Amino acid sequence: MRTRHALIDLELDLVLMALAPEVDLRYERIYGYLQDDLSRGRPLVGLVLDLPAATPEERPAIRGVLAPDAPLLGQRSLTLVPDPRPVAPPFLAHFLVPDEQITDVLLGQSGLDRRLAGCCRLERPPALDADLTRRAGWGDGRRPVRLYSQGPAGSPRSRLAHDLAAGLGLALLTLDPPGSRTTTSTRRRT
Incomplete structure (x- = not known):
């Protein structure tokens, strides 16, 4: 995936964060604890901005990786799904969800999309x-x-x-x- 989509380490980290609940459901509980809400079993944009950032100044660069025309979203490797509870959730309250076919390929499953x-x-x-x-x-x-x-x-x-x-x-x-x-x-x- 790194080579085919020319992804940098940070982008791969975000894919792995989104993929984790697909591999082991215990990650849902971990994400729930980290986000102070056990019903949020997938990582929110707010969390993925905080985890890899060593300083608050690094957050804008990480946010740029989630731009609509950036490789992860532009090539639909990941999708941003709004939290359904708020009426108009802010960008930070969108879940990071991997594409189903990307998930299958990364987990070694082949076949038709x-x-x-x-x-x-x-x-x-x-x-x-x-x-x-x-x-x-x-x-x-x-x-x-x-x-x-x-x-x-x-x-x-x-x-x-x-x-x-x-x-x-x-x-x-x-x-x-x-x-x-x-x-x-x-x-x-x-």
Whole structure:
């Protein structure tokens, strides 16, 4: 994550602070004690400004790391969620919450992002001879492979995409447009 998003140590510290309750629920109690409110089980911005700051003068620099266009929020690694109790909570009363997919990746879980589960499938085609992909010059490891193919399941285009993914040893993300699963199953019944 450090390399991919060009994060500095402070940014990584904030990600780890936000991630802690996802790893061990005892951190919720610790954050509750630190924030003098046991119902606040995630770190608030106010807390994450205080913990890494050695002096009050360092707080503005830390706050800058949480700017909307800074890497953590701009790339949606973290989200700021307002405390629901106050009517209009100040910035310091926003919880720091890690993105679900970032959490899964950092905890070593692979798979499809849950937000895509309703419209996509992540398939891992069985390995094939990689001759086709070598001849095409794909899979050099320097760039991600992106292929767009449109057609019904089982069509020549669909088989080509599966074969390329298999030859490269990559997963294949397949988009199922809304209603396509229902339509397909309805056609099979009639």
